[in-house]
Amino acid sequence: MPRTSPRRTTAALEAATAACAALAVLPLTASAAPAAGPSCSVTYAVNDWGSGFTANVTITDTGTTPVNGWTLGYSYPGNQTLQNGWNGTWTQTGRTVTVTNPSYAPTIDPGAAYTTSANFSYTGTNTAPTAFTLNGTPCGPPPSPSPSPTPTPTPTPTPAPDGPAPAVHVSGNTLVRADGTPITLHGVNRSGAEFMCVQGHGFFDGPADQTSVAAIKAWHVNAVRVPLNEDCWLGHSDVDPAYAGPAYIDAVRGYVDLLHRNGLVAVLDLHWTDGAYTGPSAGCSDANATCQKPMPDAAGALPFWTSVARTFKGDDATLLDLFNEPYPSRATGSETSGWACWRDGGSCPGIGYQVAGMQAMVDAVRSTGADNVLLLGGLEYANDLSQWASYQPADPLHNLAASWHSYNFNACGTASCWDAQIAPLAARVPVVTGELGENDCAHGYLDTLLPWLDRHGVSYLAWAWNTWDCGSGPALISSYDGTPTAFGAGYRAHLAGS
Structure with a gap:
């Protein structure tokens, strides 16, 4: 379109690679963050093709103050090996994976979520991690305000992709x-x-x-x-x-x-x-x-x-x-x-x-x-x-x-x-x-x-x-x-x- 200037915006990037037919969103069981650390939750989703997979990790700030500068940590129980990552700086030492915020997205505001993704290879069983930390603090779903005899309904997921796209x-x-x-x-x-x-x-x-x-x-x-x-x-x-x-x-x-x-x-x-x-x-x-x-x-x-x-x-x-x-x-x-x-x-x-x-x-x-x-x-x-x-x-x-x-x-x-x-x-x-x-x-x-x-x-x-x-x-x-x-x-x- 002929134009002299585009809309200028400072909107933060929220890029993420989505899960495919093998989409699995796993609720975490770690305890809520203590008051001194960030209050957060994490979901972990994979697109698995047998010898490798894409991991999509979404961090949500469930507290009342922004998380300014973040490092996510977790470990795999198997031989999952990092290949490359995006929307964050991904590293792996042994089975331990660490992701730090990219320069363009250092802050997660209260109620906001950020997704970072990476590709991994593996052999055998691709068992998902079960515990995550954010800035060293265990990061899981916030506690329920009161006990409830009725199980919490599972949220309706985003519709699964139906690719691949045609050549x-x-x-x-x-x-x-x-x-x-x-x-x-x-x-x-x-x-x-x-x-x-x-x-x-x-x-x-x-x-x-x-x-x-x-x-x-x-x-x-x-x-x-x-x-x-x-x-x-x-x-x-x-x-x-x-x-x-x-x-x-x-x-x-x-x-x-x-x-x-x-x-x-x-x-x-x-x-x-x-x-x-x-x-x-x-x-x-x-x-x-x-x-x-x-x-x-x-x-x-x-x-x-x-x-x-x-x-x-x-x-x-x-x-x-x-x-x-x-x-x-x-x-x-x-x-x-x-x-x-x-x-x-x-x-x-x-x-x-x-x-x-x-x-x-x-x-x-x-x-x-x-x-x-x-x-x-x-x-x-x-x-x-x-x-x-x-x-x-x-x-x-x-x-x-x-x-x-x-x-x-x-x-x-x-x-x-x-x-x-x-x-x-x-x-x-x-x-x-x-x-x-x-x-x-x-x-x-x-x-x-x-x-x-x-x-x-x-x-x-x-x-x-x-x-x-x-x-x-x-x-x-x-x-x-x-x-x-x-x-x-x-x-x-x-x-x-x-």
Whole structure:
């Protein structure tokens, strides 16, 4: 979506990898914390695949004061061996496991919960730990205020995932599953990873845990698009190291894994990139990845896509959207020169840095051996696909799709334009509407657009599953439990009936 600045927030990250079919939530039996220590409870859940498992440990502050700085401890009775962890610093000595808070989440407020996760290997029996400590104090469920002869009911758990997500590839003008059956993507955009990190606030805007993903799934979607930041992924010096490089990559990879375990296809797009640009429609004057540029920079985008492709190589349930919203024609001065810049990159008129063209980015991904479906957005913030077929890059795998963005304020915003421009292209290659929405907090535009997309077999993902004010950009929800805005209510109702 064309924008000058995102919603800025200091919301704490609550990322967690969810339990799968083998989900087990184990109530603890340790005594409540003494008054001198933190008052807390812990739940322990696993996704076990036989030779290894993901452990998800949720700490809840059940007291009246914040826990400022925390260290969780527990021990395994078997040979469970730590492989890697996230949303905390995980270490293991013998059978004893210790997790300390990450720099971006040192505090757990009263009544709040925080989930930290790790992968382990094991042989034999995967027996769960039964005792935990927080800052050295035994941490278990708070005592009941009075004895009760009636057993406490078991809380209703978050619905279990039903993954794995389907592998996707291109067949003619259709996206298909591994068995060749067609799949049309209906989904949402989960904005935040493109701006939170570079602004020093964290990884995601709002929660990225199983509960939040279950709320997305409840809208009958099968795909989530996740915008990314070039500087954060590559670990550039302008980004706080706590949110850059390996930490950022692990957060993104963990969220994609969570989506997949819930049966959801992931779409990763390069949203904010480097390159100083102050020409027409400039979003910022900063050479760093703090806004949308007319085209990505070769110096950063090509290493970015090489790294992303290596990370998700073999994961065909993840689609790669090479650049969010190109607008090179506004810099170069004409549509013809804009399309040439779009495909070929290099030295483009009006752009003062070397551009990574679509062909170079396709080549960067394919050079790693990754065969993921690649999405390529057209000109004018991905709203103009008029010359997409004429300038389509070469792909030895023939696994390309066109990405189209459609908002009520775009030039191609009528059925006559869709009939003339989008329908002919959709007859040749898959078209994925990577973003759609309207800026009036209503759904009148969607009520016309969505049935048209359905009739033409075009996939679509609405902007955005975020809780900002509809007046500052299309927001589907007012709460991460899935409560819709008026705009979101129209989209949800359409998904329920499609």
